[in-house]
Amino acid sequence: MTTAPLLQLEDIKMNFGAIEALKGISFSVGKGEVVALLGDNGAGKSTLVKIISGGLLRSSGRMTFDGEDCSFASPADAKAKGIETVYQDLSLCTNVDVVGNFFMGREMVKKYFGIPVLQEKAMEDVVAKAMANAGTRIPSLRTNVEYLSGGQRQAIELNRFAHWGGKLVLLDEPFAALGVEQTRRGLDMIKRIAAQGIGVIIITHIMTQAFQVADRIVVIRQGIVAGDVAAKKTSPDEVVRMITGETVLSAAS
Amino acid sequence: MTTPRQRATAEFVLDHLVWFMLAVVLIIFSAFVPNFFQIGIFANIVEQSTFVGVMAIGLAILIIAGHMDLSVESVAALTAMITGILFCSRGIGLGLTLTPEWLVLPVSLLIALAIGAVIGVLNGFFVIRLKMNAFIVTLASFIWVRGLVVAISGGRSAQDLAPSLRVIGIFQILYVPLIAWIAIGCFAAFSFIMTRTPFGRHITLIGGNAMAAFRAGIKVDRLMFIAFAMAGAIAGLAGWLLAIRTSGATANLGIGMLFHAFAAVVIGGVSLKGGVGKLPGVYAGVLLLSSINTAINLMGLPAHYTQVIQGLLVLAAVLLDTLKLQIRQRFA
Numbered sequence: 001m002t003t004a005p006l007l008q009l010e011d012i013k014m015n016f017g018a019i020e021a022l023k024g025i026s027f028s029v030g031k032g033e034v035v036a037l038l039g040d041n042g043a044g045k046s047t048l049v050k051i052i053s054g055g056l057l058r059s060s061g062r063m064t065f066d067g068e069d070c071s072f073a074s075p076a077d078a079k080a081k082g083i084e085t086v087y088q089d090l091s092l093c094t095n096v097d098v099v100g101n102f103f104m105g106r107e108m109v110k111k112y113f114g115i116p117v118l119q120e121k122a123m124e125d126v127v128a129k130a131m132a133n134a135g136t137r138i139p140s141l142r143t144n145v146e147y148l149s150g151g152q153r154q155a156i157e158l159n160r161f162a163h164w165g166g167k168l169v170l171l172d173e174p175f176a177a178l179g180v181e182q183t184r185r186g187l188d189m190i191k192r193i194a195a196q197g198i199g200v201i202i203i204t205h206i207m208t209q210a211f212q213v214a215d216r217i218v219v220i221r222q223g224i225v226a227g228d229v230a231a232k233k234t235s236p237d238e239v240v241r242m243i244t245g246e247t248v249l250s251a252a253s
Numbered sequence: 254m255t256t257p258r259q260r261a262t263a264e265f266v267l268d269h270l271v272w273f274m275l276a277v278v279l280i281i282f283s284a285f286v287p288n289f290f291q292i293g294i295f296a297n298i299v300e301q302s303t304f305v306g307v308m309a310i311g312l313a314i315l316i317i318a319g320h321m322d323l324s325v326e327s328v329a330a331l332t333a334m335i336t337g338i339l340f341c342s343r344g345i346g347l348g349l350t351l352t353p354e355w356l357v358l359p360v361s362l363l364i365a366l367a368i369g370a371v372i373g374v375l376n377g378f379f380v381i382r383l384k385m386n387a388f389i390v391t392l393a394s395f396i397w398v399r400g401l402v403v404a405i406s407g408g409r410s411a412q413d414l415a416p417s418l419r420v421i422g423i424f425q426i427l428y429v430p431l432i433a434w435i436a437i438g439c440f441a442a443f444s445f446i447m448t449r450t451p452f453g454r455h456i457t458l459i460g461g462n463a464m465a466a467f468r469a470g471i472k473v474d475r476l477m478f479i480a481f482a483m484a485g486a487i488a489g490l491a492g493w494l495l496a497i498r499t500s501g502a503t504a505n506l507g508i509g510m511l512f513h514a515f516a517a518v519v520i521g522g523v524s525l526k527g528g529v530g531k532l533p534g535v536y537a538g539v540l541l542l543s544s545i546n547t548a549i550n551l552m553g554l555p556a557h558y559t560q561v562i563q564g565l566l567v568l569a570a571v572l573l574d575t576l577k578l579q580i581r582q583r584f585a
Contacts, residue, residue, distance in 0.1 A: 055468070076470035091468045095461035095528035096454075104458055105469035107451045117449050147581070 004067060006031045006199040007052070007168055012061035014047055021047045023223035024061070029168065029199040034190060036214035036231070037203045040243055043220045045203050049172050052201070053085040054078035066167060076105075082167035086157050086174050094146035098138055101145055102127045102160050130163045131155075135185055151178050162189050168199040175209065187213050207236045219243055267577050271521050271537040278541060282548045289551055296428035298543045303436040303498070304329070304507065306539040307491035309514040309521075310443050311373075311484030313535045316518060317447070318480050319460040319527030320380060320387040324394035325488035326511035328372050330402045330502075332365040332492030337411030337502030339364070340418060344501065346411040357415045365493035366486045372398060373485020377478045395511065403504045410503040414496060422497040432494045437536075439487070444532040456480060461528035516563055517542055520570040542566070 005028035014022040022044045029035050039045050050056040052063070054072030063070045065081060072078040075085070092101050099120065108123050109116035127141050136155040138148065145153060154174065161169055171190070175183045190213050194200050204210050210217060211231055219227035219242040227234075227242035266273065283290035308325045315322040340361055342348035351357050372394060379390040421431045447453035455476055458466045467473045496502050521538030523530030542563060549559050 053468075074470075075468045076472065079470045085468065087468065091462070091465035093458045093461035093465050093528065096458055100454060100458070104466065105455075105471045107454060109451055116451055118451060118454060 008064040010062040013059045015059045027218050032194050032197045034194045034200040034214050036210035036217045039220035044223045049170050084161045084166040085170040086161050087172050092145050098141040099124050099127050130159050134159045171202040271534045275537050275541045286548050299429050300433045301543040302539040303433045304491050304495050305513045306436045309517045309535050311487035313518045313523050315484045317460045317530045318456045322484045323391040327395050327398035328369050328488035329492035330507045331398050332368050332489040333496040333502040334402045336361050336496040340415045341411035341501050343412040344410045354417050357417050365489040369485040369489020370482045373482040377481030381474050381477050406504045408504050412501040414500045440536045516567045
């Protein structure tokens with residue numbers, strides 16, 4: 001493992017008009033490291049995720065990814081550099097089947113006379129294999145996503161990012177609609193991905209999940225980093241105090 | 254409880270409902286309308302479906318992409334008029350000739366496609382870059398492009414199209430003129446594009462959830478521009494065919510076709526919510542409307558009834574769309 005971090009954020013600020021959503025965020029993620037990003041509602045977690053994944057352009061600050069300065073104009077840019085994102089509000093097209101969603105934006109094609117033609121059978125095989133590996137059961141991969149349950153949908157998204165990998169994975173509340181067993185599988189999947197040297201940032205509200213997977217816990221409060229500690233050296237209680245701001249208060253008094 | 258097989262059957266019927274409707278209507282008309290059941294009538298239905306059909310392709314693609322294009326009818330009228338003015342020898346026609354003579358065919362076609370594409374790109378610019386509502390933007394185009402047709406023609410008409418062009422409207426294969434085969438060819442080609450190529454897949458994805466498509470790295474804006482340009486170019490083609498069929502153009506050529514195209518698209522199973530619909534279904538919708546038209550003519554009913562029936566058909570199609578959803582949910 002190299003010492004240089006995979007992703008380094010330095011003093012990232014984000015303004016929406018007069019509102020300062022992020023007031024200077026600095027932290028880093030190493031290769032193969034799982035960082036849990038915690039914070040109360042409105043602390044700025046989702047804004048931060050959007051900045052890293054190319055959905056928003058930061059107002060100021062420096063972002064270094066894989067050793068080079070980065071500004072992503074679009075999610076396509078971030079993806080091209082190897083950043084995969086699973087969003088809180090699902091990013092599936094419900095009018096298309098499972099295979100179509102899995103390969104969204106990077107369909108397998110074969111050219112006939114210069115015309116790219118979708119390779120449905122080959123894509124279906126890949127999806128079937130990925131789903132089987134992850135232990136996800138979906139009756140038919142040709143079913144439109146609109147007829148699937150919330151859990152199945154989320155499973156598709158998780159399997160999608162696991163399959164495509166990349167260098168860094170962002171997960172914004174990935175287990176919100178999952179059952180107990182699926183959540184366990186999801187957490188295992190995250191560990192497996194990290195073991196391959198891929199950096200992971202996971203946003204969650206559930207403390208136990210954070211402690212189950214994370215190497216490090218970063219707490220954001222009112223647009224600043226209120227805590228950045230190794231998961232082994234802290235406790236859920238302490239993290240809760242960071243989230244609510246108690247530790248800051250006690251330090252001040 | 255339903256078995257997977259029952260479910261598959263139900264899905265198949267729901268997906269191809271318009272074809273069943275077309276079959277039923279044709280059987281009923283053949284049985285009860287005098288003189289309906291003959292090859293000439295069927296060929297005529299196919300021929301009548303040419304212009305509305307071609308126009309409906311572009312309209313359907315944009316609706317599947319989650320937008321709208323009301324300008325197709327006027328765009329077709331404009332390209333018909335320009336083809337007429339350039340290559341007609343009487344009326345306001347300039348009677349342009351090229352050597353060799355057959356060159357008129359590709360040149361006039363390219364002009365028509367280019368004009369259509371330019372108006373499509375204009376529509377796209379307002380909708381995509383300026384984020385204006387597609388319904389309003391293309392409604393405006395529907396009005397100003399028709400205005401342009403009247404303005405450049407001065408309300409007069411062009412007649413006697415170059416013979417090398419007219420050949421396409423006259424030459425027949427299996428009782429059906431070449432122009433109708435071109436329409437069928439377009440449906441085949443664009444059906445292929447929509448279902449088998451990444452472009453078509455991406456258009457469908459955008460219509461379903463543009464945000465998700467954007468996040469997945471699909472260049473949404475660029476594809477939408479192409480879709481608008483394509484719808485315009487296809488409407489241009491419809492106008493070119495129309496000019497050939499009528500051997501010229503009048504200022505009011507094609508009026509009312511938008512609503513037929515729209516009705517066909519809806520009857521054909523394209524959802525106005527976007528993301529759902531198949532082009533072969535749209536063609537079946539066009540054939541269905543033409544069949545009803547023809548039957549009304551044969552029965553000697555006043556033509557006014559056609560419009561009443563078509564209006565009711567559109568209503569029925571939307572009702573069916575709603576019912577389909579409910580049936581699907583029961584099977585899912």
